[in-house]
Amino acid sequence: MPWIILLIAGLLEVGWSYSMKLSQGFTRPGMAVITLVLMFASVALLSLAMRTLPLGTAYTVWTGIGAIGAFVLGITVLGEAATPMRLLAALLIVAGLLLMKMASPH
Template sequence: MAWVYLVAAGLLEIVWAFAMKQSQGFSRLTPTIITLVAMIGSFALLSVSMKSLPLGTAYTIWTGIGAVGAFLVGIAVLGEAASAMRLVAAALILGGLLLMKLSSPA
């Protein structure tokens, strides 16, 4: 169940990163509220997952999901560049996440 919480925390990290971008420096109320609520939820789920997962594993997976997810949202929703080098960099992060998962206790 810890892995489910961790993935949910990572997905909420993507939500708050996108909402923070939309808040335009916290000058727009609704995206600011979404940012804060998603951050709290993300941190709470991360902390629950850390009850049984190692710190290094949980934190690495959480930040990796957020980083790659925000990168993909940036491309798909915000029209950011999807250059070959950026895609390779994202693939390397995914590879690192896979290795972290495989090297962690069940």
């Protein structure tokens, strides 16, 4: 169950990073509020997952999900470049996440 909670927390991190982009530097109040709500929910779920999972594992996986999710959204929704070097970097992040999961005792 802590891994599912951590996954949801990571997906919420993707949501708040995207809504932050849409808030245009917190100049759009509705998107700014959505950003803050998603941030709070993401961190709250991260803290629940950390009750069971080691700090280093939970935090690394949470930020990795957020990083990869934001990367994918940037390319697919915002039209950001998918250069070979950026794709390789993302692949290395995913590999690190998988290794972290496999190394976890839970």
